[in-house]
Amino acid sequence: MIDLKAQYLAAGANRHPSAADWDENGVLAYGADRNIALWRPQNDGSHGVCDFLQGHADTVNVLKFIPINGVLLSGSVDKTIRIWRKDMATERYMCTQVISDHESSVNCIAVVAGANMFVSGSADSVIKIWSLDPGSDGKSHRASLQQTIKVTPRFFPLSLALSPLASASNSYVLAAAGTKDIIQLYVLDSERGFEFKLEATLAGHEGWIRSLEFTQETRDPHSDLILSSASQDKYIRLWRVHQGKELPAAAASADPSLGAFLPGKSLSNKAHRFRACGLDYSATFEALLLGHEDWVYSTRWRGRNNRLQLLSASADNSLAIWEADAATGVWVTIARLGEISAEKGSTSATGTTGGFWTGLWSPSGSTVVCLGRTGSWRLWNRSDEEDRWIQGVGISGHTQSITGVAWSKDGNYLLSTSSDQTTRLHSKWKREGHISWHEMSRPQIHGYDLNCIDSLGTSQFVSGADEKLLRVFNEPRAVANLLRKICGFGGAEIDEMPDAANMPVLGLSNKAIEAVADDEEVQNGNEDERAAIDPASVVYKSTLDFDHPPTEEHLSRHTLWPEIEKLYGHGYEISCLAASHDGSMIATACKASSIDHAVIRLYETKTWHEVKPPLAAHSLTVTRLRFSADDRLLLSVGRDRQWAIFQRDSIEMTKYTLLESNPKGHTRMILDAAWAPTSMPVFATAGRDKQVKIWARDQDLAGFSYKSTITEDSAVTAIDFLHILHKDLLLLAVGMETGRFKIYTLSVNKNFSAEEVSLHSVISSADPSKAVTKLAWRPSQEDGQDTEVAIASEDSSLRVYSLNISALSVS
Structure with missing residues (x-):
């Protein structure tokens, strides 16, 4: 068994005001696609996500911690609510119950400290009241439905708030709001049984209401309740729930002139009265908070x-x-x-x-x-x-499917690209006593979904997107200085680099620019106004001159890489690319449904010219291209179920010709391929037929022959060989459509017979919750040391795991 240790877990958060919560023990949980990411923002080492919780079948909309025994509630687009309980022994959260009573997306959940109750709201205009009681084992908690409220007038609840009523024993007030401009107050009167009844409707907002939260005015348990409401009308309103027949002072003496803040509108202060446990209560408007210039998404007391x-x-x-x-x-x-x-x-x-x-x-x-x-x-x-408030180190991640990953040739950093139209550079922040992974640069922010990427060396890469061309980028001096300062690596050619890059407002190409001194005024000149410089894109010499990873503002504005070349030729969206190990050649293919477009185009990187004619072998989209370690062979696989190998000309080094092809390599489309680090050519292919096949060229045979098969339970979407041979064993990483990740050893001396390696993960789940899209072992690893593998997935997560392979041996 080999320990699989998480070095880096990254995933962007779901854009939903309720999709995150911070518990009393310092754990922040947030929705990341269909996963729940756990992060400790105040940890000393500035480490990012420490674990992923899996179980939901669709996007997570809402998360709420209950301040009793480490219980976490999650609601999702998959119409379910999951109850997670923290195991105090292992510190892991385990799902103890799945609630499937809602008929539509669960958008909001409200909890209250000290009560065994929570409330959920969904897009079917229904609010449900739940009782949460300890399970038979005394540890897990089980929820049971107590009441269903069909919202009238009909709207979709987007926010809920729950609080005990002051002075009323076991009575609660529930505030609900959403896709209307009203707030409904429901009251549970313990003397009338376990049932919430609508008692008041608060009006005043003029847009959807995104957030509600109760708090007590003081620590006195009998003090008034204050309710905050945040709306898309750009305003925050405060409401007071007061116990007593007399109205609170502010409501009784409301100043009509306050309406002057809102031209043509007045601030109505109608008192809404109700009773609970024989006591009188009133709900009144308390204050209007003006200051935001756009929609207000959330408020927290x-x-x-x-x-x-x-x-x-x-x-x-x-x-x-x-x-x-x-x-x-x-x-x-x-x-x-x-x-x-x-x-x-x-x-x-x-x-x-x-x-x-x-x-x-x-x-x-x-x-x-x-x-x-x-x-x-x-x-x-x-x-x-x-x-004052001082900005610290946050975390980041992709928000859509990660479509490509590539290590720099020296293995110092990892590049990832995604359908969220960004390319990101990840590396280790090294300082005394701590090492942690962070996003260090965002080289490309694009207008098209990005599909593939590869490194051309230590300071250059090429990417392809849903457009018909490739783009080549060079590292700028600002990023090189940052990486050298906080990551401990960098080349000697820094003086030849441009200072930085920016992107024109209406363009897609990053332009190299020179940084300006902090006290230097940016001049636009008297030229065409359309070419005027956006002040927000100017990079000053002090930018990135700090001793920690860049903040989100710097990442999105000042860490772009200048584009140096565009490579044209394809007729449709780029599907895959590969750079040769010596950085001299780029092979690429595009989406195709005919032989005419299913060609492989080669570009040499000295003059960036296309090498013609293109390579023809496939009849449908080429899904993967891989150069052998010595760049003598180019392997291609495609949707037409065949693989093809092209050989480099021994004299004309930029010329490749078809060496061999197998039109029936798999019974269904081939999705990935990889070369093995052996003296004689060996490669693997993976397909939708749930198989990984090993092919090798024997010394006494001219062609490649089939050697062995690894059969899986689902389509194999990604594979990669470790770059070194360990004790005559090949290590093959395999990723599947279900998100399953495995590692196999293949014995070179036993005709490549495969044996699965038993992996032990130190987190809840090492496997993504959606298909694995790409796998990449870190290069420049020495035999016997811990090695690292990067896993990219459709669930927007990027994972880097380390494992010590020294214990592996030939059986």
């Missing part, structure tokens, strides 16, 4: 020094911390975090910035985090000494 603070996240790319002024009682912004309006770009309705989707307080209140459109988390820590 926090009590500090006997004063309430409210954290709000908005599509205007800002987090705001609100507090009532001690003298006047007016709610004002005491801190604003994020990005200033002049640099934020487009807004939520039309642009690519998209703002902040949720904001969370840490349990102590000393840290805040927020989630942005790119799926990345930003983090700020409160410094009492400096009396």
